Amino acid sequence: MKLTKARALILIAFSVPVAIELRTVAGFFNVELPLIAVAVIEFLFLALLFVLYGLYGEGSESAA
Amino acid sequence: MATASGGSEFVDKFPDEAAIVKASFLIAFVSLGIGAFFGLIQALHRTNVLRVIDSADYYTVLTGHGVLLAIVFTIFFLCGVFHWAVARSLDRPAESALFSWAWVGLMTTGTVLATVAILGGFVPNLGMSADVLFTFYAPLQAHPIFYIGLAMFIVGTWLAGADWFLSYRAWRKNHEDERIPLQTFMVLTTMIMWYVSTLGVAVSVVFFLIPWSLGLIESVNPLLTRTLFWYFGHPIVYFWLMPAYLLWYTVLPKLAGGRLFSDPLARVVFLLFLLLSTPVGIHHQYLDPGIAEGFKFIAMTNTMFLLLPSLLTAFTVVASVEHGARQRGGEGYLRWLGALPWRDPAFTGMALAGAMFAAGGFSGMINAGMNINYLIHNTLWVPGHFHLTVGTAVALTMMAGSYWLVPQVTGTKLYSRPIGLLQVIMWFVGMVFMSNAMHRAGLAGIPRRTAEPQYQNFEFLTPIGSIFELRVQIALGGTLLFLSVVLFLFNILLTSLGEESDRPVDSYLPEPLSGPEGSPRVLDNLAMWTGIAAVLVVLAYTLPLAGIIQNGGGLFGGGLPVPATVSAGFDLVATTVTSAFNTLWGVVA
Numbered sequence: 001m002k003l004t005k006a007r008a009l010i011l012i013a014f015s016v017p018v019a020i021e022l023r024t025v026a027g028f029f030n031v032e033l034p035l036i037a038v039a040v041i042e043f044l045f046l047a048l049l050f051v052l053y054g055l056y057g058e059g060s061e062s063a064a
Numbered sequence: 065m066a067t068a069s070g071g072s073e074f075v076d077k078f079p080d081e082a083a084i085v086k087a088s089f090l091i092a093f094v095s096l097g098i099g100a101f102f103g104l105i106q107a108l109h110r111t112n113v114l115r116v117i118d119s120a121d122y123y124t125v126l127t128g129h130g131v132l133l134a135i136v137f138t139i140f141f142l143c144g145v146f147h148w149a150v151a152r153s154l155d156r157p158a159e160s161a162l163f164s165w166a167w168v169g170l171m172t173t174g175t176v177l178a179t180v181a182i183l184g185g186f187v188p189n190l191g192m193s194a195d196v197l198f199t200f201y202a203p204l205q206a207h208p209i210f211y212i213g214l215a216m217f218i219v220g221t222w223l224a225g226a227d228w229f230l231s232y233r234a235w236r237k238n239h240e241d242e243r244i245p246l247q248t249f250m251v252l253t254t255m256i257m258w259y260v261s262t263l264g265v266a267v268s269v270v271f272f273l274i275p276w277s278l279g280l281i282e283s284v285n286p287l288l289t290r291t292l293f294w295y296f297g298h299p300i301v302y303f304w305l306m307p308a309y310l311l312w313y314t315v316l317p318k319l320a321g322g323r324l325f326s327d328p329l330a331r332v333v334f335l336l337f338l339l340l341s342t343p344v345g346i347h348h349q350y351l352d353p354g355i356a357e358g359f360k361f362i363a364m365t366n367t368m369f370l371l372l373p374s375l376l377t378a379f380t381v382v383a384s385v386e387h388g389a390r391q392r393g394g395e396g397y398l399r400w401l402g403a404l405p406w407r408d409p410a411f412t413g414m415a416l417a418g419a420m421f422a423a424g425g426f427s428g429m430i431n432a433g434m435n436i437n438y439l440i441h442n443t444l445w446v447p448g449h450f451h452l453t454v455g456t457a458v459a460l461t462m463m464a465g466s467y468w469l470v471p472q473v474t475g476t477k478l479y480s481r482p483i484g485l486l487q488v489i490m491w492f493v494g495m496v497f498m499s500n501a502m503h504r505a506g507l508a509g510i511p512r513r514t515a516e517p518q519y520q521n522f523e524f525l526t527p528i529g530s531i532f533e534l535r536v537q538i539a540l541g542g543t544l545l546f547l548s549v550v551l552f553l554f555n556i557l558l559t560s561l562g563e564e565s566d567r568p569v570d571s572y573l574p575e576p577l578s579g580p581e582g583s584p585r586v587l588d589n590l591a592m593w594t595g596i597a598a599v600l601v602v603l604a605y606t607l608p609l610a611g612i613i614q615n616g617g618g619l620f621g622g623g624l625p626v627p628a629t630v631s632a633g634f635d636l637v638a639t640t641v642t643s644a645f646n647t648l649w650g651v652v653a
């Protein structure tokens with residue numbers, strides 16, 4: 001499936017609630033996640049998406 | 065659902081109706097713009113990020129926000145949708161264009177009067193204000209023209225309903241044995257619920273609040289007017305939601321590439337809402353003194369029954385969307401999600417609105433529980449909840465629906481799909497920030513409806529994160545939401561200024577997978593359902609109202625005695641209903 005712009009935007013959108021609630025979920029397992037860790041994880045996710053978009057995105061040749 | 069639109073577009077086929085829809089949408093969108101701007105001011109003010117108003121003016125802004133968004137924007141928009149839906153599904157114009165303009169005119173006049181009264185609050189020496197919030201509880205008092213405007217607005221909606229019933233009656237004459245087309249069925253059941261429930265607010269406004277604000281009577285019984293407000297205040301929630309449901313049931317499956325799963329199930333859902341919407345209003349008054357706990361318990365039980373039609377809707381709509389995805393080649397347990405038309409802002413907006421509604425449903429169950437309600441009552445949790453429901457499930461569905469509906473009434477193509485897509489996603493992200501933080505702030509005890517939620521020698525504590533983070537999230541979310549509204553209005557404006565097109569949008573709606581033919585005819589017996597709804601209302605409200613009037617200082621409060629005849633009448637009703645209830649209880653238990 002091609003990673004279109006629309007699909008990428010949807011993935012970004014759904015990553016936000018996950019990121020916001022990440023500390024709560026970690027808290028269930030007695031892991032105290034600092035805010036900065038959440039920011040880093042979200043940033044890594046966005047970076048990964050960016051790379052994938054470059055590889056399989058709308059403009060690229062290779063379709064997944 | 066009516067047959068294919070046969071090539072010609074709505075605006076060509078029904079030019080008068082299209083004009084009414086356009087006018088309704090225009091007023092809705094102007095209100096949305098102003099209301100969203102007020103929302104931004106509040107979000108920044110109460111988080112102490114940016115203060116452009118005096119804290120003393122906070123209630124003026126908050127009243128404007130609540131009234132313009134929750135009452136004017138939503139209801140004008142839904143009148144447009146209903147007018148469109150009735151004309152297209154019955155395949156006939158309204159009986160009289162003049163009559164249609166009359167209700168648009170009356171509602172508009174009412175809106176202008178109420179808005180003027182509210183905005184008057186910014187000019188102290190005007191002597192006119194309405195800083196009473198959209199719930200207008202006594203003893204807060206507004207200038208009479210606020211209540212008069214409100215009454216005109218409500219009467220306008222009654223006339224609008226009459227317009228749709230007249231269309232239906234005329235259609236019935238030459239379609240004697242046919243089932244009511246689904247969209248018209250939805251409009252009519254919703255309007256019956258609206259007639260039943262607005263009676264409460266009409267009595268409150270006409271008999272108590274208007275005479276009181278004019279100085280004709282000295283006082284009112286605040287618990288009585290509050291109860292009459294919530295008698296209407298819960299059903300209004302379904303008045304907001306039903307047009308969104310109409311779009312989810314009849315339009316969203318098509319946008320997803322499929323068809324509605326079941327027409328009869330949709331009918332059952334709308335009937336359940338007609339029956340159960342009104343006898344639950346007391347669930348907003350769990351903390352009101354003067355209403356016996358038993359009545360609150362009954363309201364809670366009825367409320368939990370409302371989960372049934374909500375879950376039926378979730379199932380039917382998701383099943384229809386999945387069907388659409390599979391028609392488009394989607395496969396797997398979850399991979400079909402990727403095959404949905406995410407590029408289409410109308411689809412994506414409605415789907416995101418539905419997803420947020422699920423979250424709103426969960427926080428709503430907490431509001432509805434008599435005991436856990438104490439935890440969050442009047443905290444910021446509550447606005448957090450309803451910005452997911454009316455503020456997103458309804459408002460975002462309306463905006464997304466506009467991307468598909470507006471071209472049908474203007475005859476012009478949508479200006480920009482990518483901007484539309486960005487807009488709905490911005491709304492989703494903004495609301496995730498704002499609403500989530502509001503819920504959390506509420507759990508920490510931060511009150512709603514206050515410009516300065518700070519107390520000396522008291523610190524709000526959160527289990528995770530800090531109050532500062534929550535404030536930043538509310539301010540950030542509010543800003544994204546406001547920008548999203550700006551993009552929306554800009555896109556719609558440019559759409560309406562665009563060039564006319566022969567085929568502005570694919571407006572064909574396919575038949576449901578399972579049609580109404582096999583379902584029981586009794587579903588369409590509107591008179592019977594109205595009767596049952598009325599009985600349920602009488603059962604749920606007679607005793608509490610009698611108690612409030614007798615124990616709460618009479619009809620007009622202030623300790624004024626109830627006239628002897630009225631009081632004897634109430635006694636009679638109260639004893640009859642109590643003994644009937646006791647007998648019933650004896651049989652059941």
Ligand code: HEM
Nearest residue numbers: 100103104107130133134197455459512513514542545546
């Ligand atoms: C631009 C987007 C919006 C922003 C930034 C926003 C912000 C806010 C804030 C911060 C409050 C809480 C104020 C307080 O309790 O002190 C509030 C209340 C409220 N909002 Fe919104 N909101 C937005 C959109 C909406 C929409 C679309 C609706 C409904 C269709 C809505 C309906 C309400 C209502 C009914 C209240 C309660 C007013 C009251 O307590 O009397 N808002 N809003």
Ligand SMILES: [Cu+2]
Nearest residue numbers: 297298301348
């Ligand atoms: Cu309610």
